[in-house]
Amino acid sequence: MFCFQCEQTAGGKACTMAGVCGKSALVANKQDALTGALVGLARAASGKKPSRRAVELMIDGLFATITNVNFDPERIDDLKRQIEEEKDKLGGAENFSETALWEGDPDIVSLRSTLLLGIRGMAAYAHHAYVLGKQDQEVNEWFFKGMRAIGEEHTVEEWLDLLMEFGHVNLKCMALLDEANTSAYGHPVPTKVSTIIEKGPFIVISGHDLHDLKMLLEQTNGKGINIYTHGEMLPAHGYPELKKYPHLKGNFGTAWQNQQKEFMDIPAPVLFTTNCLMPPKPNYSDRIFTTAVVGYPGLVHIPADEKGYKDFTPVIEKALELGGYPEDHVMAGINGGTELITGFARNTVLGVADKVIEAVKTGAIRHFFLVGGCDGAKTGRNYYTDFVKQTPADTVILTLACGKFRFNDLQLGEIGGLPRIMDMGQCNDAYSAIQVALALSKAFNCDVNELPLTLVLSWYEQKAVCILLTLLALGIRNIYIGPSVPAFFSSNVLSVLVEKFGIKPISTPEQDLKAILG
Numbered sequence: 001m002f003c004f005q006c007e008q009t010a011g012g013k014a015c016t017m018a019g020v021c022g023k024s025a026l027v028a029n030k031q032d033a034l035t036g037a038l039v040g041l042a043r044a045a046s047g048k049k050p051s052r053r054a055v056e057l058m059i060d061g062l063f064a065t066i067t068n069v070n071f072d073p074e075r076i077d078d079l080k081r082q083i084e085e086e087k088d089k090l091g092g093a094e095n096f097s098e099t100a101l102w103e104g105d106p107d108i109v110s111l112r113s114t115l116l117l118g119i120r121g122m123a124a125y126a127h128h129a130y131v132l133g134k135q136d137q138e139v140n141e142w143f144f145k146g147m148r149a150i151g152e153e154h155t156v157e158e159w160l161d162l163l164m165e166f167g168h169v170n171l172k173c174m175a176l177l178d179e180a181n182t183s184a185y186g187h188p189v190p191t192k193v194s195t196i197i198e199k200g201p202f203i204v205i206s207g208h209d210l211h212d213l214k215m216l217l218e219q220t221n222g223k224g225i226n227i228y229t230h231g232e233m234l235p236a237h238g239y240p241e242l243k244k245y246p247h248l249k250g251n252f253g254t255a256w257q258n259q260q261k262e263f264m265d266i267p268a269p270v271l272f273t274t275n276c277l278m279p280p281k282p283n284y285s286d287r288i289f290t291t292a293v294v295g296y297p298g299l300v301h302i303p304a305d306e307k308g309y310k311d312f313t314p315v316i317e318k319a320l321e322l323g324g325y326p327e328d329h330v331m332a333g334i335n336g337g338t339e340l341i342t343g344f345a346r347n348t349v350l351g352v353a354d355k356v357i358e359a360v361k362t363g364a365i366r367h368f369f370l371v372g373g374c375d376g377a378k379t380g381r382n383y384y385t386d387f388v389k390q391t392p393a394d395t396v397i398l399t400l401a402c403g404k405f406r407f408n409d410l411q412l413g414e415i416g417g418l419p420r421i422m423d424m425g426q427c428n429d430a431y432s433a434i435q436v437a438l439a440l441s442k443a444f445n446c447d448v449n450e451l452p453l454t455l456v457l458s459w460y461e462q463k464a465v466c467i468l469l470t471l472l473a474l475g476i477r478n479i480y481i482g483p484s485v486p487a488f489f490s491s492n493v494l495s496v497l498v499e500k501f502g503i504k505p506i507s508t509p510e511q512d513l514k515a516i517l518g
């Protein structure tokens with residue numbers, strides 16, 4: 001096996017024996033073969049309009065290879081078999097050799113990998129939009145174009161152009177998902193979220209898929225079962241059409257890498273709608289359920305029927321059987337806080353744009369930081385907690401994705417009635433952050449890079465890659481990135497990124513804050 005797609009890759013280089021994430025060599029090799037087959041599918045679809053099924057298989061095949069999504073060799077085989085069938089219907093084509101994915105000139109491998117990993121990330125967003133009935137032709141077509149490109153030879157310049165083109169397409173895909181989520185569930189509003197788990201039966205729902213949450217809320221309505229979000233599902237509390245359910249009670253636990261500790265002997269089932277699933281420990285594995293592209297051998301999987309409906313009865317029965325905690329159970333955040341706030345997506349922030357602009361003009365707000373991205377298990381991520389704690393009182397922290405669990409329970413006070421930490425949502429809600437930045441640059445009549453705004457990103461898996469490429473394609477410079485530089489950036493590629501985009505690997509909070517605030 002060879003895999004270097006995530007931040008916890010072995011030795012900071014590559015997993016070659018088994019994945020640090022728990023992925024076996026068998027599954028890694030099957031995922032590579034699956035990827036080769038997707039290139040074959042894209043080749044077969046060249047010059048044709050891919051069928052609905054081909055698009056679905058392209059998106060789900062890519063999504064299934066994202067870190068912490070699918071560990072089940074049979075499911076990967078089954079996906080590949082369906083892809084081959086669909087490819088034959090399109091007239092057939094040769095698959096890309098799976099070893100060619102990761103072999104050759106280090107700079108070309110680096111550029112090809114960066115594009116492939118970005119495309120994998122975008123597939124997750126396209127999937128969530130798709131289940132809500134939203135598609136974009138340009139995005140769909142680009143999956144095929146991009147995968148064909150993966151199977152071709154290109155010069156360094158051509159790869160860089162492809163990466164920038166991809167970044168713009170991913171912006172469209174994030175916009176599509178924003179439209180899908182907000183048209184289905186309304187625009188998020190600021191919402192306080194409790195971390196106290198009330199006594200009685202409950203279900204924890206993890207991952208990013210709001211459509212799954214909505215179905216689960218409907219099926220548990222009036223059944224005496226409470227629903228708690230976990231990880232990236234936290235921002236769901238801000239959506240009017242989801243928060244109206246009184247049994248959507250609060251949030252359970254922190255970011256994904258703490259699940260093996262937090263789910264220990266949990267008296268409730270947990271439903272994983274997307275990443276990040278870790279190999280479950282025996283003392284709770286009977287409580288973990290998967291759905292959509294998520295899979296793990298031996299876990300109960302909830303499939304969708306032809307219309308997309310999912311019957312969550314096995315999860316509901318498990319919740320009733322386990323019965324929940326006998327008394328209310330407090331699950332404090334990393335810093336001991338028991339109340340979180342979410343719902344500061346673009347509509348809310350732009351709704352108070354006048355206030356924000358005024359605060360910047362009067363000097364009440366000196367600087368904005370977007371401290372966002374993934375959390376992870378490796379050391380060095382305390383940087384983000386320390387960074388936020390050390391930001392001066394006249395600065396505002398926008399945040400998104402699961403990295404926020406490092407500091408979202410801190411009480412950092414307010415500026416002009418706005419909290420100093422504003423949670424904009426999931427990783428895909430980077431779209432909201434981009435919209436706010438563009439609106440501010442318009443209001444101040446300046447370039448985005450001239451705004452008093454600095455992006456301090458933490459990365460773990462491939463969705464962070466697609467977002468980074470979008471930010472670079474938009475011309476956003478001087479982004480701080482950590483906790484480490486991706487293993488798939490060769491030293492030459494990293495030099496290009498530093499030179500062209502001013503990308504900065506994080507150092508220490510003290511040093512970086514000094515450099516930013518001057």
Ligand code: FSO
Nearest residue numbers: 275276374401402427463
């Ligand atoms: Fe976290 Fe996992 Fe959102 Fe990622 S839950 S790490 S960027 O999948 O998706 O932030």
Ligand code: SF4
Nearest residue numbers: 003006015019020021
């Ligand atoms: Fe290793 Fe990450 Fe790949 Fe898992 S996803 S095998 S941890 S590089």
